[in-house]
Amino acid sequence: MIHRIIKQIQRYKGWVGAGAAVCLLTGTYLGLIASPPDYYQGEVVRIMYVHVPLAHTALLAYTVVFAGSIWYLWKRDRLIDNMCHAAAGLGFLFTGLALITGSIWAKPTWNTWWTWDPRLVSFAILFLILAGYLMLRTFLTEDPDRESRYAAVLAIVGFIDLPIIHFSVEWWRTLHQPLSISTRGVSISGELLLPLTIMSIGFHLLFAYMLMVRTQLLYLDELLQAKKGRLLTQMHLSRSQTSP
Amino acid sequence: MSFIKAIRWMVWKDLITEMRSRETLVSMLFFALIVILVFSFSFSMDHQAARELLAGIIWVAFAFTGIIGLGKSFLAELHNDCLEYLQMSPAPKGAIYLGKMTANFLFMLLAEVVLFPLFIIFFNLDVVEEIWILLVVFLLATEGLAAVGTLFSALTVQIRAREVMLPVLLLPMVIPVMIAAVESTRGALNGEPFALYSQWFHLLGVFDLIFTVVSYWLFELILDT
């Protein structure tokens, strides 16, 4: 009784992966070679082609965790819970990479590894929330039902909190430092827009592909453990029946 | 079973238990004292610039002290499997949440009210005109911490490494409360006109409303199958 969605994942994941590869390769070529360097920022702006899509995809991942958590609490479908777990792990990865690429961009541009820009801070907090989510799941593996429920509760609280966190950090920064330097100040000229869009689509597809693969892995692993358990229980039963 | 009565019984039980054992409040107060002392040694507190940090130090002390209280709140229920009894009782889980939250709120507020005079004394603060504003900040911020903290305390009490997981999970979530509390406290302590920092009160009010409702809804999922 393999879930019908797993069958579809098996069929389509190759296509999604290929699509991701195509977009990412095209976008990288366009971004690194074909497009001109920025007037103000020089070659460094090229990292934006990776940083911005990573950030968007991280937020997409978290939205998936949130929506999946609500869906799971409603339908209690194991596959949806596996998807939440997979999406959270991917979100953690993408958020971390977004922070690192943001930092790499910040150093030559503003001569600082870290700036208390509201969006960067919000991402750092998102990183911590996702870390907490993954830690929670790790500490509850003995009780899968509780693990899924508690993780879903955490995801929901965190998602509702994110915009509030972002606003409060933004207000806080406007108080203590005028927003003279901000990622929003970067104007996107037309030539930069095309590679950026293609990279964004590419990263979204990459996320979708990795999500499909990882969800499938987690789901099949659960099935395997259950099957193993059934076999072990049967062996134990037959052995105890033959003994006096 | 009346909803309000269930809340009152939960609060009564927590208050009586605390009055007799005094375990939670004493731990909270001594922990806070240590935090204040450590901060005083870490930053040379006579320095004028250190006054800028004072609001932050106050709220860091309150937050960590509050977490100690929140952690103990559900730890007490694990003894003798009392949590199990709450789980299987016909009383509405929302009432259990509100009862626990109210008790936590009262304990945290009590600790803050006892500690703040110490801050006044150690750092020679002049707060007579702003005392009511500060009290409102304490009330709003503590409510926010208690609302989310009670939910997370129930969540973490049954898992491994619970003492670590509660602050790890809770602190990122209550960053808006911390920012708002620190900014309003700083504004009040510096004698700034209220209009300059009233926005933070709105933020606290919105946070409290949203997260009390959200935690109230979600609590059932923690304590029930």
Add this chain to the structure above:
Amino acid sequence: MIALSIVQLSKTYGHYRVLDQLSLDIPSRHCFALFGPNGAGKTTLMRILATLTRPSSGQFRIWGYDGVTEKARVRQLVMYLAHGTHLYDDLNAIENLRFCLALRGIIPSDSQIKRALDRVQIGPFGHMQTRYFSAGMKKRLGLAKAILARPKVLLLDEPYTSLDERGIAIMNAFIQETIQREGAVLMTTHDREHTRQVANHMGILHSGVLRTFPPHELSTYVVY
């Protein structure tokens, strides 16, 4: 009238199957005694019936109410005296009773409480904090709770442990009283002698599988 109806109940923890397609009907005015070696799944079954965990599959009904979808009603009807005493160490016996019963919507009068405590013979200790109670006294206090709550379905997890002969007699008297009141009792136990006095039906749970038998065949089946 079937007080407790269990249909194909199964429970798996991770990969270990604790209960396997268990079915059982307990009519009202009946006491069912459940035997079984340690680790057989008896407590898991009780916890499911007390709505503390969900079954992995199957269903159960208590007085017609579904145990998973109509939990609130079931919880009002069922009382589970478990291994844990559900007592707050800093409260005294009377306060513990008041709190536990209040959560069930019951506010007993002072005289009712006194009578219940006297019946279980811990009357003089009403104002003592339960942290100073012995295991047997805590068990008797739990019984007093049930006496005041008068549940329609009583779930007892090894009710005789820690009790002396007098205490066991009080427990059995209350079980019989519950049965006469149109209630039903399900108890897990290892004690054959005292169970024989109250149970009208028995079963043994082994590796998640249940086999029932009438009381006079107790010695044949329960040989672990």
